[in-house]
Amino acid sequence: MADAQQHKAPQSDIDIAQAARMRPIVELARDRLGLAETDLHPYGHHKAKLTFDCVRGLEDRPDGKLILVTAMTPTPAGEGKTTTTVGLGDALNHIGKKAMICLREPSLGPCFGMKGGAAGGGYAQVVPMEDINLHFTGDFHAIGIAHNLLAAMIDNHIYWGNELKLDQRRIAFRRVVDMNDRALRQITSSLGGVANGFPREDGFDITVASEVMAIFCLARSLDDLKERLGNIIVGYTREKTPVYARQLEAHGAMAALLKDALAPNLVQTLEGNPAFVHGGPFANIAHGCNSVLATRTALKLADYVVTEAGFGADLGAEKFFDIKCRKAGLKPACAVVVCTIRALKMHGGVAKEDLGQENLEALKQGSENLARHVENVRQFGVPAIVAINRFSADTEAERDLVRQIGAELGVEVIESDHWASGGAGAAELAEAVVATVEKDEAAFHPLYPDEMPLWDKVRTIAQSLYGAQGIIADKVIRARFAELQSGGFGHYPVCIAKTQYSFSTDPNLKGAPSNHVVPIRELRLASGAEFLVVVCGDIMTMPGLPRVPAANRISVDSDGRIVGLF
Template sequence: MSVRAKHQSDIEIAQASKLKPINEIAELIGLKQEDIELYGPYKAKITYEAMSQMKDVKNGKLVLVTSINPTPAGEGKSTVTVGLGDAFNLLGEKAMIAMREPSLGPTMGMKGGATGGGYAQVLPMEDINLHFTGDIHAITTANNALSALIDNHIHQGNALGIDARRITWKRSIDMNDRALRQVVIGLGGPVQGVPREDGFDITVASEIMAVLCLSKDLQDLKKRLSSMVIGYKYDRTPVTVKDLGVEGALTLLLKDALKPNLVQTIEHTPALIHGGPFANIAHGCNSVMATNAALKLSDIVVTEAGFGADLGAEKFLNIKTRALGAHPDAVVLVATVRALKMHGGQSKGDLNTEDLQALEKGLQNLKKHMETLEKFGVPFVIAINRFITDTDLELNALQKWCEDQGVAVSLTEVWEHGGKGGLDLAQKVLKIIDKHENHFNHFNHLYNEETSIEEKIKTIAINVYGAKNVEFSVKAKKQLNEIDKFEWAHLPVCMAKTQYSLSDDAKNLGRPEDFIITIRELRPKIGAGFIVALTGEVMTMPGLPSQPAAYQMDVDEQGKAIGLF
């Protein structure tokens, strides 16, 4: 580990880095001054005109980065994503990165910043981790404007006959705030509106976030917004945004937020950071528009999907690929010795102690994710994200196990060395892309659109999680019938599940067996184009931990952030 990295935090490394003007970064990928809209010297949005002009350009190669189930020990998936993009450029490839925007909830809560780490970061990290270009605020505003319009419609006479007891649309805020999960609104008499129960989702769980991330262009955005179901009438038929006639206003609020954001890494690799749905309660991928733009502007794109392959990668491969019209040419599966030891039973406090037995047991979690990627037919490389506490015996044991499985594996050190620490990984990814280029028709979705929602859920639970079976609550069974009745059964399924376990029990680490996935509720997200299936105790509004990261944050006299990560 370098002395410099040892004594500097991620934010200190970021603040000491020299950024290039964003105009120069745009020039690297063939964009002119008129193709971007500046948000200060180091951030820009790509114009609709520029994206329209590139639509007939041939796509580059797409690399998806995913991981094993995350643990409090940290996996560094975003760090590997950034370092791999830098490594491709060092090899002479014209590469770009496409990632999600961080939510303020986890930034101020447990996770801290989400722009990579060490010498593999996207910059300016302070801006990206805080308000950036205002995209998430625009989504919050559009979401709550719709809430206000719904309640105003009811207050002004309710011409649509909306049943206030069956409004499914919730308000949103981009912060972990458990006190807002269930609220009562409209108190204070007739002039204050109609009293009813309501609640808040975190903004990244809003359907508008999913709609923005899956839209192909501005007109597709408006069409998807108009299809969103906000509740049900007294006759039990669904009410949509189109019924209210406000899709135009919502599109207007989102017209700038839909444009992808261009930034750079420490090593000046162009990066598009756009959209930020969680992978445990939403579909966990950056926007289709950003990924598509990157595919047109570069020869190879590195993107990531949230949390482990059981969540982010599954949703990328079953949901996003259908909207994107493209599939990954290769996948990188990130694992760490520390996380595998936790999956093998070692406590977080003992992770600095060598434990080959715990490592060996935890390898079954990695094995399950490998099997999942094989089911999709995508070639993959395992990236061992090295931590300073890893011993040579542990690293050698992990590498040998991977080699014995017959899969490509690379010891990756991008946190410490930036792109140079990912050169071996980049070369191995290029090698499997070349090897499989003529056999890429092996990719397949795990289910067809014609399959019922119940069977889609069972397919995911059994094949991806390793569950024995699926149980549906009485409420969920009733909702399955409604989904069939309203002809929504053709849509993909977006599973809302804990990220920490393959099961729906966050404490059940490793590779659990003989477990049952419980579906407690189904939520139709017709604008986004999927059905959300809530499992176990997963929440669409997280809470803050006992010691939020916000306690360590401050700002100096020059306006520089302190303690962001």
């Protein structure tokens, strides 16, 4: 186990991770969670899956307290939400609490695109870092293959006579690959003659945007998984009658491919504390949370469970509350809203290259973004704490100003130094979380009731959380809302797909914009996941690589050691 306090020299995340002395995962599970070796399926020495017998055997245990880590609107300056999640979990253990963390698995697309890795940072990481970022236990590959099996079976059904009378113009199920690849966004498939089927327009999404991924992360058991897979709408007939995956008899084989993947993945933090890393739907496209199965299992194994939801609270926390908690019956006890001085100044208009200079006026202006996120969390009846993820260039005057703003909001502001000091650096934050959980009984409730019409659900989110004047859509989209409402899907929650960089649909509109309008471009019914994806603005479900992708820096040395992951 790495001792965070003894290693202060600046090192890359991967250098720190590779220097860690990890405990054998079977030993960790025994000593920290009370699990037997037979409760695990080890994947090497330092990662394992829990067996389903183990998961089922925990059902009668009481639940621990669930803490959500969310954040202000992200910027290129960085916020460190995952790092804070890991640091808080370590800190809770550091102060004597029995705690676990639950994270999403990283997607290969962002890892080789902008991020270069996503397993925490500094001395607040989950390990083995390279494995978690690259293939891990193969879950994402299983999800991609299961998804593409269904895609292949759709075209195969059409090729062999199309008994279900699928309209090739109304196929609603695209293919996926776990890599950023803009060239695959829109394609024409089945070219090359009669033997290759009937040509049609098609396209690829990234695997983490797949409905199979969303189903995987919401399923509570193998039976629930199989039923949800069967409920996927693959397309429509000319009469606009939906055709389901179960009608193609695809859901059984898909579930078979996902059987092993569905079991939660157990790893550890740098400080030797247990962590589940399982599932990973995109936060700006899907619901952005780790699997329900992992979270529910962790709540049976620990007194405190720290989890995260992707991007800012307007996307991640909202979907965590309105989709995951609603569907899984979870009751969060507290939320931590992460911010950095750097990101607050950027929302106040400071350019990235000038963030090292003290600027109290910009900080005060940018704090309007943080204030809205805090108020948004409170709308769900969940008490909030603000965590300042410390950077070395932060000044005392800047930190004091954020504390003053927090006092005006009636929210506690805690500075945390977990990146440099591990769990000890977040001990004050952990104490504040425990005090809040023990003092305040959260009165959690979703933002809107199930019976609210779909259109009104979207408008409620836009007005209540985004500060928007309202929502707009053309006649075709409005008709689709009405069609879904009358078709028996009106009780579904909505999953807003929009840019993560603004409360609006314009990524350049920083701070806390108000009275803007949210344009709805497309609706995608995820009938297996049981939510409606509402695509707003220019958001894409297949990202592209940047001009200089992180892949340019990632390699392997002659000893088989991965280099270049951040």
